[in-house]
Amino acid sequence: MSPAKVPAERTATLKDVAEHAGVSPMTVSRALNKPETVSDALRARIDAAIDALGYVQNHVAGALASAGSNVIPVIVPSLSNTVFVEIVAGIQEVAQAAGYQLMLGNTEYDLEREYTAVSTFLGWSPPGMIIAGMRHLDRTRHLLKRWGKPVVETMEFGAQPIDMNVGLSHYKAGEAMAEHLVARGYRQIVFVGCRLDADYRAAQRYKGMDRVLAKHGLARREALSYEEPSNPARGGDALMEVLSMKPKADAIFFANDDLAVGAILRAQREGIAVPKRIAIAGFNGLPFASLVTPALTTIMSPRHEIGRIAAQQLIERISGRTPTKRRVDVSFEMQVREST
Amino acid sequence: MSPAKVPAERTATLKDVAEHAGVSPMTVSRALNKPETVSDALRARIDAAIDALGYVQNHVAGALASAGSNVIPVIVPSLSNTVFVEIVAGIQEVAQAAGYQLMLGNTEYDLEREYTAVSTFLGWSPPGMIIAGMRHLDRTRHLLKRWGKPVVETMEFGAQPIDMNVGLSHYKAGEAMAEHLVARGYRQIVFVGCRLDADYRAAQRYKGMDRVLAKHGLARREALSYEEPSNPARGGDALMEVLSMKPKADAIFFANDDLAVGAILRAQREGIAVPKRIAIAGFNGLPFASLVTPALTTIMSPRHEIGRIAAQQLIERISGRTPTKRRVDVSFEMQVREST
DNA sequence: CGTAGAAATGGTAGCGCAATCATTTCAGGG
DNA sequence: CCCTGAAATGATTGCGCTACCATTTCTACG
Structure with missing residues (x-):
């Protein structure tokens, strides 16, 4: 049942080490936790005893005694x-x-x-x-x-x-991206994410964007939220859906780079011109973001x-x-x- | 210093709960750990006491007493x-x-x-x-x-x-990919990885590949190993290096998909025909692998x-x-x- | 209604360690 | 060589809980 070949000898305790080294348990404890307070001679003897017995410190007991763990x-x-x-x-x-x-x-x-x-x-x-x-x-x-x-x-x-x-x-991040998109001339911007009810940070990015759109008097829309967890394929599908369902849309701000990179890869495969037909932006700054063609505009978060x-x-x-x-x-x- | 607004009243112990509920500590312990062994009436009283006192179980003490944690x-x-x-x-x-x-x-x-x-x-x-x-x-x-x-x-x-x-x-995985590449007609296959000395699993994939190449009497080469950790940009750079340094190479087996996808994205940007000029294969089965163009041949590992x-x-x-x-x-x- | 056996509950002891305070040893000055 | 204060070491106690066994209460059945 157990992998042990060795008879399950009781594991050595600090007390065993102390006896083996001929010192008090307290000294062993100190040698372990504050070595500088123990003389070199004893420390050497204690280390030897620890090796000899194969002692491993019991952190559970330590945490209980000192009322605090690490x-x-x-x-x-x-x-x-x-x-x-x-x-x-x-x-x-x-x-x-x-x-x-x-x-x-x-x-x-x-x-x-x-x-x-x-x-x-x-x-x-x-x-x-x-x-x-x-x-x-x-x-x-x-x-x-x-x-x-x-x-x-x-x-x-x-x-x-x-x-x-x-x-x-995340609110400011949403604002920043929206300002960028507006400055670039995009007017029909869609926010796409997954599980925005649970991922409220993504929802905050949406809100930041929404505020900026309102400020500029641009068309505001509900965020598009999918039920499944974020994944690149979903991003690609979302792109296609937006193009067919909301053909006037000229930019998509994805909740994260997984979705956005997925969308770019899909656009490439389908021959959709990005950003000419539709612009794509993400959030996070994944390594792949800078490598896809066209390279993804995104916001780098220092995770x-x-x-x-x-x-x-x-x-x-x-x-x-x-x-x-x-x-x-x-x-x-x-x-x-x-x-x- | 501490965020506490509340005076640091001593936290309630199991004994406190026991007294508050008018039972023995042992019963409280059981109510917590094996509720089915305690009568409904007592369990209710105990739960009430726990709520009243805001008791949280001390797992450290429990682990010490029972000589085992969870x-x-x-x-x-x-x-x-x-x-x-x-x-x-x-x-x-x-x-x-x-x-x-x-x-x-x-x-x-x-x-x-x-x-x-x-x-x-x-x-x-x-x-x-x-x-x-x-x-x-x-x-x-x-x-x-x-x-x-x-x-x-x-x-x-x-x-x-x-x-x-x-x-x-991983050895077999390397073999499998090599057999595939050989079957496809590739003859000058290069293995590219990062830190292959430390990442010995990747090295095993190389060895599996090498064995297959030997078996078929094909050209064998040292694996190309970079010092930095794996990242997509490195994959792209590696591709360019292989093309210029080993122009005869007709396929690269990358140690993982991060590198391989990076290489494909780079190929696309540089207008290098994959797999015509050079074939690319990876390992892991990352989500992006199936989405890039051309889609990446890889091995899916069920992590x-x-x-x-x-x-x-x-x-x-x-x-x-x-x-x-x-x-x-x-x-x-x-x-x-x-x-x- | 009594009794055996099961189920529920309680009392005691100790898990292995470190905090605390007491004691011993040491270094250096007179 | 003694004394003082600092440094090193030791003895005791208890952290909060559960294992173990003892005791009490309940259930079922003759």
Whole structure:
């Protein structure tokens, strides 16, 4: 049943190490956690004992005794969207280097599940938490506020964070792209996304766009939202639908680059002139965006950077230092290319 | 400093809940962990007490007392490669549904770091572990074997797993693609990858290809390996380099689809005829692969599925059931399209 | 209505470690 | 060589929970 060939000898404890090295358990504990407070001689003996016994520290016991673990929970709405993965990767990079472990929670865009995840994670006595988004159940906000430890909300930049916040304004991103399209002369602009009810950040980009269209007195339309998750093929199909259903449309602002690149690849295959017949714009700044023909106009969001900064801010606070800012607005960058 | 507005009242413990509900702590523990063993009446009182006190279970203490947590460590070599992320997502899906938490370790393709990660994770008394790849330090293998709990090695299918293994044979995948290219009449085939020393799975695909070329008495060449991590732009550049440096080459087998799609996009932009001037093949089956023109011939690897199965096997074993098989060879699928 | 056996509940002990405070050892000055 | 303060080491205690076993309550049946 178990792969062990070796008889399941009781695993060595810190006490065993202490006896083997002829010191007190407390000294071993210190040698492990604050090596500089133990004399070289003892440290050497202890290290030898650890090797001899194959001792591995029991972090569970450590966390209980010291009422705090080095585990940082990270809660995201999805792992199938590269955007969140890149943020997790950024967090991981910084956190692991600082000696923290990441615990991963996936809410599938469900705020109830988010609450459950937060609640469960609190039971691991983490020193802080990172959570995507700023929309949570009241219960969730209260729980985290009452908890009182550092929390970073990521992805979007918004008002009244639970504690800290690192992200960008999706509303402004939508505005920026709309201004660009309007300046380029496009007048019939359609917004296309997937699951805009759940992906409220994409919806915010739509709202930003809508405001700009209104400001310029241009035709405003409902956003086109598909039920399936974003994927490139969907982007291509959406392009064809827009062309046939709304032939007057002269530009599409896609909720993300997966859709937009999919649309460009489809246009190419179908021989549709982009941007002449219809312009295409995206959001995120995927690597493929600059390589397709025509190259995609998009907005680069610094996902990895958001993750890194979030982790840095959190660790800063965990270590008792005051972070530079509570709220960080990482800026996005318009990348105007051939598709508009 | 802390976001708490509320005075940091001592958090409620299970004992507090017990007193509030007028039962013993043991009963509360049972109500939480095996609700069916507690009478409805008591369970209701206990739930009420939990709500009233805002109690959240301390998993650290639970794990210590029961000498086992519900945390499953997952160790991968990289998070910037979508392949591993998709596996993690598959694992997550199954594990979270079964009530397990994921702890994430990233080795950056460094076997020493892998050892450290394994060792650290063991300290969280996990019920099992999932680790990418089958190449580890001897120390790592010994540690895991001696540990004696379920371990799944993923990504590749190979001989002599530490315990269980779910993956595919990259060697065979390389062979399959080479056979296809040879059958199509290509004779001067180049393998292009990035960091093939670290990414030994890609190197295995090369070896599989090389064997087939040898078998057919065709020209064999060293694989072309770049130092930077895989990215689409590199694929495009590699294509141009091969065309100018090895003008006789009539096909390129890229280590992955990021490179291959990048090459196709570049070919299109430069007006290079694919597959006429040179054929292009990839590996992984990214969504974009079928959408570019010409559509990319590639091999679909069931990443998400690998993750799901790995998690299922692990949980099966954790629950004491014997899994169907110790070793699972998930098969890959040739997707022959326009680029070859 | 009594009794056996099952189901529900409780008391006790200890998981492995670090916080805390007590004690010992050391370095350096008089 | 003693004394003082700092550095190094040790003894004790408890973190919050669950395993284990003991006890009580319920159910079914003669």
